[in-house]
Amino acid sequence: MKKRILTGDRTTGKLHLGHYVGSLSQRVALQDEYETFILLADVQALTTHFDNPELINSSILDVAMDNLSVGLDPEKSILIQQSAISSIAELTVFYSMIATVNHLLINPTIKSEARNYGITEEGTESGFDFSKLTYGFLGYPVSQTADITFCNADLVPVGEDQVPHIEYTRKLVRKFNEMYGTNITIPTYKLSPVSRLAGLDGNSKMGKSLGNAIYLSEDADSVNKKVMNALTDTARTSVKIPGNPDVCMAFKYHQIFNKDEVDNVDNMCRNAAIGCVACKRNLAAAINGFLDPIREKRAYYENNIQKVKDIIHFGTDKANEIGNKNLAEIKEKMHVLV
Ligand code: TRP
Numbered sequence: 001m002k003k004r005i006l007t008g009d010r011t012t013g014k015l016h017l018g019h020y021v022g023s024l025s026q027r028v029a030l031q032d033e034y035e036t037f038i039l040l041a042d043v044q045a046l047t048t049h050f051d052n053p054e055l056i057n058s059s060i061l062d063v064a065m066d067n068l069s070v071g072l073d074p075e076k077s078i079l080i081q082q083s084a085i086s087s088i089a090e091l092t093v094f095y096s097m098i099a100t101v102n103h104l105l106i107n108p109t110i111k112s113e114a115r116n117y118g119i120t121e122e123g124t125e126s127g128f129d130f131s132k133l134t135y136g137f138l139g140y141p142v143s144q145t146a147d148i149t150f151c152n153a154d155l156v157p158v159g160e161d162q163v164p165h166i167e168y169t170r171k172l173v174r175k176f177n178e179m180y181g182t183n184i185t186i187p188t189y190k191l192s193p194v195s196r197l198a199g200l201d202g203n204s205k206m207g208k209s210l211g212n213a214i215y216l217s218e219d220a221d222s223v224n225k226k227v228m229n230a231l232t233d234t235a236r237t238s239v240k241i242p243g244n245p246d247v248c249m250a251f252k253y254h255q256i257f258n259k260d261e262v263d264n265v266d267n268m269c270r271n272a273a274i275g276c277v278a279c280k281r282n283l284a285a286a287i288n289g290f291l292d293p294i295r296e297k298r299a300y301y302e303n304n305i306q307k308v309k310d311i312i313h314f315g316t317d318k319a320n321e322i323g324n325k326n327l328a329e330i331k332e333k334m335h336v337l338v
Contacts, residue, residue, distance in 0.1 A: 005030060006153035006187075008039025008082070011059035012049050015066040016213035017287075018197040018206030021256060022159025026192040028071040030157060036077035037319065038067055039147055040312065043082045043089075047137040048117055064308050066216050069298035078315030082147065085316065087323030091146035092139075094334070098175055099142045107141060109164045116209050145169040150323040152185040160195040161205075182333045184326075194256060200230040200249050217298055220288045227253075227284035232276045239275035250280050258286035 007027055009015060015024065027036060040063050045056045064079050072079075082088060104110060105126050114120045114128060119137070121129035144165050148156055156166050166189040173184050198204055199212035206213050214226050230250040236243040245251035245266050254265045261282070268274035301308050 002033070002035045003154040004037065004151060005034040005155050005157060006037040006039060006148050006151060007157050008041045008080075008147065009063050009067075010045040010048075011040050011042045011056050011063045012045045013055065013059055013208050014062045014215045014217050016206055016208065016215045018159075018213065019066070020070060020216060021194050021197040022161075022192055023157060024067065024070050024072075026157040026190065027067075027077070030155075030190075031073060031076045034155060036072075037080055037151060037153065037315075038072065038077055039080050039082050040064060041082045041147065044140055044143065044147075047134070047140045048113070050134075050136075060312070061305065061308055062217075064312055065298055065301045068301055068308070068311070069294045070216065071297075074311045078318055079312050080315045080319040081312055085150060085319055085323055087150045087320070087327040088143070088146045090327055091150055091330070092143040094330070095142050095145050095172055095176065096139060098179065099139065099172060101138070103168070103171075104138050104141060107164050107168060109161050110138065110141065112161075116207075141165045141168045142172070145172050148187050149173055149184050150326060151319060152326060153187050154185055156187050156189045158189050158191065160191060163189060163191070180330070180334045182330050184330070197256070198249065198252060200226065200253065202231040202249055214287070216291065216294055218291070219295075220291075223288055223291065224281075224284045227280050227287065228277075230280055230283075232280075233269075236276065240272055242272045243269040243276070245269045248276075250276070250283050253287070254279075254283055257290050258283060261286070 005027065007023060009019065009023075027038065030036065040060050042056050042060055045059065046053075049056055060081060067079065068074065105128065111120070111127060114133065114137070119129055119132045120127055145168070148169055156162075158166065166187065170186050173186050176182060177184055196204070197206045199206045199210060200214070201212045203210050203212055214223055227250070230253070232248045232250055233243045233245075235241070248269070251265065251269065254262050258265065265274070265279060265282070269279065
């Protein structure tokens with residue numbers, strides 16, 4: 001029997017190249033070897049976007065189409081709407097009884113995300129502003145533990161930022177199994193070869209909230225503009241001065257999206273044989289070449305939205321069946337069934 005993958009995305013907007021590099025590419029590559037479950041994490045989206053349910057709702061379809069258009073095959077992988085899986089909600093409650101607040105407060109990903117959303121406060125012992133930190137946000141690694149374990153997933157392909165969550169999941173599930181004698185699978189994670197994509201602006205990460213994202217559904221003109229703004233070697237003030245690709249963000253992207261020409265680009269830059277504008281134009285062409293087949297697939301799904309909904313409904317029904325069965329076993333072990 002094939003081992004099972006579960007991974008997913010918050011439905012807070014369209015996915016970008018950072019998601020592709022950090023996670024989507026890996027799930028597409030693994031879907032033949034593993035039974036693959038992709039979670040459209042709309043409940044987790046609420047932890048930070050509770051005031052924007054319309055965005056979350058439209059993003060469910062967007063994120064589904066992003067996954068399908070990069071090559072996730074609905075014949076092999078299923079798409080699941082998180083809020084429709086009752087076993088995830090129930091498991092979250094059970095896990096929350098043994099999840100300590102202290103353990104959540106020291107999670108580095110929670111802290112850095114809290115910073116992005118203005119929920120931190122300098123000078124306090126915890127580093128958080130407790131009047132803004134919600135119970136749901138602080139506890140989302142608990143519900144993510146339920147996401148991963150409702151179906152006893154073996155493997156979670158993720159980007160680097162998610163590693164603290166998976167390590168947390170492993171600890172929490174171990175504790176739960178020991179306490180109740182359950183046999184919930186302790187998952188492992190797998191990082192992509194490039195687990196974090198830096199922003200073209202020099203930020204250590206590409207992110208929607210950082211304003212430096214190139215979306216998988218973005219049109220060519222807009223990609224061209226964004227690439228033209230990339231941070232290059234600041235010491236190279238003239239085309240005649242040799243450049244240093246090691247400090248150039250455009251070069252980092254050449255390494256990922258223009259592999260065939262990367263040695264040539266490196267050479268030309270160091271020898272002042274190409275200027276930054278021409279070099280960025282080449283990069284934009286490479287990124288657009290990479291995105292073209294993705295755009296084409298997406299256009300198909302956008303014209304067949306009912307198909308996308310059917311795929312989600314099919315996957316969600318299957319996940320509920322599996323989750324309900326597992327939850328019944330867990331409840332029996334916990335003696336909460338009468
Ligand atoms: N937290 C993940 C992110 O922000 C999304 C997610 C939700 C997830 N549930 C998951 C990832 C379960 C892996 C497994 O990208």
